[in-house]
Amino acid sequence: MAEFVDANGLVYHALLERISDGSLAPGTKLREGALALEFGTSRTPVREALRTLAAEGLVEIAQNRGATVRAWTAEQIYESYGLRAVLQAHAGRLAAANSNPEDVEKLQAVQAQMEQLLARRPATFLDDLARLNAEFHATVVGMAKSTLLESMINTLTSVSMVGRTFRGFETEDLERSMMHHRDIIRGIAAGDAELVAAVMTSHILAARPAALAMLQASAESPKRSAAAH
Template sequence: MAEHRDAMNALQQRVAERQSTSLLQLIATELEQMIINGALKGGDRINESALALQLGTSRGPVREALRQLEYSRLVEFRTNRGMFVREISVDEAAQLYDIRAALFGLAGRLAAVNATPADVEALRAKVTRLDQAVPAVDDYYPGNVDLHRALVGLSGNPRLIDLYDDVSKELHLFRRHGLETETARTTSNCQHGEIIDSLAAGDADLAERLMTAHIRSGKERMLSAVGGPGTGS
């Protein structure tokens, strides 16, 4: 009987830990989505109490979720001031864009081999939805993030997916800068269409070139928008 109770207690503890982990992941995902949507911007101070109230939870899980986001460099703790959405310099953003371009290009090469007709159809549907969202950056940008993640996901390489996601998270603010104008969003989505055509054709070389060029184009638009070096995804 005692052994049975011990086994049940261990099981309950594992279930509680799983529920806690799921809650933290849910909160972290919601916070990241707020940054993607522009509700939280670079340099904004994060009010744990207000967020806990908004998310319907206590401050403890919010604090733990913020620590997860700090590890992924989306937020940063400032001594005696609290937690803030992380800001990066234009130079650092440009360097991250170069890394992201290489990762995205490699993902394209792999995706061209892996993509099925059903995958291509799903991607085309995302591009169609983005066409409809072009007039407003707040509508376009989250869909753009989703499409890029889907493209990289087709690489079938978990480490590549994680690396791309980590780099991209640090660039949310600057990626939005590169998509502020309707012309930029139209150009971006036209490039998406060309990329998907290359995947449908199974052309790995072309997919790699187009996906690398897509990120470099976004970098130039970002630099132009913020007045950095270059001529301005």
């Protein structure tokens, strides 16, 4: 039983990461047999992982057609950011109420790494910023100490466009994001729940235009490729 659970988790997390970082693009077919061969498992863990991803809205399973990576519309992306703003603002309130010096120091350490990356701008800095940004927000959500809230937020932030939003940011967007993070840390350290909620709401909603731009760019890319041929 333990081996089955481990295999199921392995397949799920591997597919989740690929969908989130865009390696598996919307519309990609997810064939049970091929995935089972790749991961060295039976089809059962693959099937369970696909069902979990479907329940989270990341995969679509159609009878006699199998599973495909879900293609998100602009309306759905728009709505997902609105929902994230509400949920993560609430997480920020709870984090401020539960704050302790250790968690504040962790947020400060992650933020320092992000600011250093923004100053140096190595070749992979946008991807590294996205990873650290996810760590920053996961820390805030963890401080809320609500497994239900954490699960709901994780489902929304698993959307592949969310993971790539930084690639659509201009310099002023990145600087604003860093400023928001600093204010969130100050609010949590001071135990000011409403300040954290207000800044978190602005922070999430300010990223929405970039996510929508990335969605449009990904939709136009295949058209450009087709035209080139």
